[in-house]
Amino acid sequence: FTNDVTFTKGVKEAVQTLSGTSVALDPSTGTIKIHTLTGNTTYTETLSDGEYVNIMINDGTAYTVTWPTTTWVNNGGIAPTLATTGYTVVSLWKVGTTLYGALVGDGT
Secondary structure, three states, X not given: OOOOOOXXXXXXXXXXXXXXXXXXEOHHHOOEEEEEOOOOEEEXXXXXXXXXXXXXXXXXXXXXXXXXOOEEOOHHHXXXXXXXXXXXXXEEEEXXXXXXXXXXXXXX
């Protein structure tokens, strides 16, 4: 779109359930992701300028996550430590070639 777009009803976003320990974060399959970790996990990303994903991570066993190169804008500028009960929610977005991330809630 190059002009304003008006929707008269809500927009429903796809929610993708992720699995595995080597996971590509691809916004074309939905920008809302849910992932219950089953082991130490490495995320990779395929975001382009202006794209984003939100990830709800359930880590009940204290696994580790390796993130792609990310500029963390809150949480003291470091990657979040995942909560071991409930979900940790993380938002990632790209501006130019820089991937930014923010802890949204329930991690440290």
